[in-house]
Structures are given as structure tokens and as C-alpha cells.
Amino acid sequence: MAFIKITRIILWVVAGISILVMGFYYIGPKTLDYDVVQKVDDELMPADLTPVAPLPVIDTTLTDSAAIAENRAEVQQAEEERRAAIAEAADEPLPTVGEVTAGWEYLVYYRIDIALVWAYVLAILTVIASIVFPLIHVLSNPKGLIRLVAVLAGAVVIVVVAYLLSQDTPIAITGYTGTGNTDPLTLKLIDTVLFITYMLFGLALASILYSVISRAFK
Numbered sequence: 001m002a003f004i005k006i007t008r009i010i011l012w013v014v015a016g017i018s019i020l021v022m023g024f025y026y027i028g029p030k031t032l033d034y035d036v037v038q039k040v041d042d043e044l045m046p047a048d049l050t051p052v053a054p055l056p057v058i059d060t061t062l063t064d065s066a067a068i069a070e071n072r073a074e075v076q077q078a079e080e081e082r083r084a085a086i087a088e089a090a091d092e093p094l095p096t097v098g099e100v101t102a103g104w105e106y107l108v109y110y111r112i113d114i115a116l117v118w119a120y121v122l123a124i125l126t127v128i129a130s131i132v133f134p135l136i137h138v139l140s141n142p143k144g145l146i147r148l149v150a151v152l153a154g155a156v157v158i159v160v161v162a163y164l165l166s167q168d169t170p171i172a173i174t175g176y177t178g179t180g181n182t183d184p185l186t187l188k189l190i191d192t193v194l195f196i197t198y199m200l201f202g203l204a205l206a207s208i209l210y211s212v213i214s215r216a217f218k
Contacts, residue, residue: 014125021118028108158199159192166191 101109138145168184168191 014122017118018122021115024107025111025115028111032105032108158196162192162195162199163188165195 166188168187
């Protein structure tokens with residue numbers, strides 16, 4: 001009884017946390033002003049390197065050598081300033097989420113990560129429960145343990161017998177000229193699976209007949 005109570009408490013706790021995480025994921029962003037969200041996105045974006053004014057270009061209509069030289073010097077200087085600005089912006093580290101947000105804003109920004117982490121936790125809990133609870137049930141019921149061992153032993157016997165009966169003889173397929181049916185291991189495994197299918201079908205048919213006949217004589 002104590003184990004059942006603990007299990008129920010754990011299930012209620014997990015369900016409650018799941019509801020909170022889902023509610024936070026959908027409702028959290030609505031609790032912030034749009035200006036706050038936009039400000040965070042703007043601060044996390046890299047610097048805009050688009051020039052305010054268009055860069056000068058080489059004027060091909062000039063004929064005076066001094067004017068041409070001055071024009072080329074202006075274009076070269078503008079390109080150097082542009083490259084220097086790009087290099088400076090690339091070297092400047094971007095702010096982190098923790099630097100531009102705090103408290104509730106920080107949690108809302110990472111709401112997707114929180115939901116994913118909780119999904120991983122639920123997946124792990126599911127795997128643990130699918131392994132632990134059957135083991136607990138089997139260990140608490142010796143007859144069930146004996147039955148489980150018998151079923152596993154029967155399955156092993158069926159697989160072994162099917163493998164011994166299988167063959168690795170190439171299959172003659174009309175019109176097929178490939179080499180996919182010449183691998184001995186593949187052929188033996190296919191034969192093994194076929195024999196297992198036949199055996200399971202025979203056991204299922206035998207169990208049905210036994211059930212019908214036993215009921216008829218009762």
C-alpha cells in the first residue's frame with residue numbers, strides 16, 4: 001500500500017509540473033510587453049553594418065587626372081573604413097541573454113529550453129518506470145517470475161530450433177540477376193525468421209484448438 005501511495009504522489013507531482021511547464025510555455029510570453037521582447041531581440045542581434053550613406057564609386061566620366069586620383073582615393077578610403085568597421089564589429093562580443101534580461105524575462109526567453117528539458121525528464125522517467133515496475137511486480141510474485149523465465153526459455157528454444165532448421169541455399173528467383181540472395185548469413189537469418197513465424201502461427205492455432213476442445217468436454 002505504501003508503494004502505491006508513493007506512486008500516486010509521484011504521478012500527481014509529475015502531472016502538476018507538466019501543467020505548469022505547458023502553461024508557462026504558452027502564457028509566459030503574453031505576460032511581457034512587446035517593447036520588452038523587441039528590445040531583447042534587438043540587443044542580442046549583431047550590429048547592423050549597412051552604411052547610412054551609399055559608398056562612393058569610381059566616376060568614369062572624369063577626365064582630369066587630379067579629379068580621377070581624388071575620386072579613387074575617396075573610394076579606397078571608404079572601402080578601408082568599411083572593412084575596419086566590419087572587423088571591429090566582428091571582434092566585439094555579443095551580449096549574452098543574462099546580460100540583457102533578468103528574472104522573469106530570462107525564464108520566458110528560455111521557455112523552449114525549459115519545455116525540452118522537462119520532455120527529456122519525462123522520457124527518462126517513462127523508461128525507468130517501464131523497467132522498474134515490471135521488475136517489482138515480478139519480484140513480488142514468485143509465480144510470475146517462474147512464468148516469465150518459462151516464457152523466455154520457450155522463446156530461446158524456438159529461436160534456436162528455427163536457426164538450426166534454416167538453410168543458406170541461394171533462392172532461385174525468376175528474372176532476378178542480382179547478388180542480393182547469395183549472402184549465406186542473410187539467407188540463414190531470413191529462413192530463421194520464416195521458421196519462427198511458422199512456429200508461432202502453429203502454436204497460436206494449437207492454443208485455439210485446445211481451448212475449443214477443452215471447453216467442449218467441460
